Amino acid sequence: MDHRIALPEWHTLARLDDASLPLLDTALLIAHDEYPDLDPGLYDAQVRAHAAGMRAEIDAIEHPAVKMQAINRHLFGELGYAGDHDQYYDPRNSYINEVFERRRGNPISLAMVQMEVARRLGVPLDGVSFPGHFLVRLPVDDGVLVMDPFNRGRPLDVDELRQRARPHLGGDAPDDEALSQILNPASHRAILVRVLRNLHGVYGDAGDWERATRCADRVLKLSPNDPDALRDRGLGYLHIGHASGARADLAQYLQRNPHARDAMKVRMRLVELGGGGRVN
Structure with a gap:
């Protein structure tokens, strides 16, 4: 079967508002720079298959948090997605096609897999541009459930979130208001720019200036x-x-x-x- 679909074009992205910017397709466009022969439809089909494989179970669950537990169990337990703790800075961890192929990634790429699958199952999962490691959040009755995609979707309580933020805030733990601001949903544009910044840092540290420059240029295509x-x-x-x-x-x-x-x-x-x- 031919899975090929058309990816967006770089020169069109700056004109799109954040809500109209497609997350998976643009992540695949970033990957296309490095893997020009990739078939984007193949990975869209994988997301659809992941969702289809648990749709009956998810539809039978009422509470969003319990739905998310089942999604995480399927993605990280049954399908084997995992954080790449051994080679964290491997650039393949930032390219979404490699994440689907290897079932390994960094926090933000695994979050994108989580978000795409959850949303297709009617679960409104968002990303969080948390300092340090990227996280995900789900609205629940009494607030938000915050999870760590790099560690199998493990839920994080307020104390751990404060401790995680502390080293990035001059050693001070954020108060309730500051933490609430940090936990605001990240736009698709912010997520994709963070992916490109991660790649820019990896390539710059390696002295691969052609690829590092390309990543900076792509950020400007998204955010001129x-x-x-x-x-x-x-x-x-x-x-x-x-x-x-x-x-x-x-x-x-x-x-x-x-x-x-x-x-x-x-x-x-x-x-x-x-x-x-x-x-x-």
Whole structure:
């Protein structure tokens, strides 16, 4: 059977609002950069099959939290999805096609699998851009159920959430209001940008500047006004020898962010490029 479906095009994504931006299809578009022969319909079919395999069970359960327990049991127990604790920074953990193939991933890629399957079963699961590891959340009667997709969908209580957030907040645990803000649902755009930032970090640390630059460019396709991505693409261009591109991006970054913490370092890079570090 031919599973092929059309993926969105990069140049169209900035015009879509967050609600219209397709999560799975855009994640597959990110993967298509690295795997140009992938068949996106094959992975859509896998999500449909995962959901179909437990639909009768889920439909027979009334409470959303219990539905989610059954979904997690099926995904992580029966199908074998798991967090890649041994090779966390393997780029394959960020490419959704590899996650479906290997049944291994990082927190955000496993969350996307959870979300896609749960939503097709009528369970409104959202992502959470939690500091550190990405999480998922489900509305329940008395608030939200927060789960860790990297650890088989394990529920997290308020005390553990505060402790997890503490190292990323200067050592202070968030109060109720701050924690509530942190736990707001992440938009599809925010999720996909975080996937690309993860890949940018992995490739940059490995000195693979062509791929790192591509990731920064893709962030700008999703979010054209993202200043960090503009700087990262400019620095990437510098590494791969595209001087005019580096000059244009870094100058624009300084124009938009003249008081950025790294403004002096960026100006020095512009001086090296013969741009004088001036911003008009």
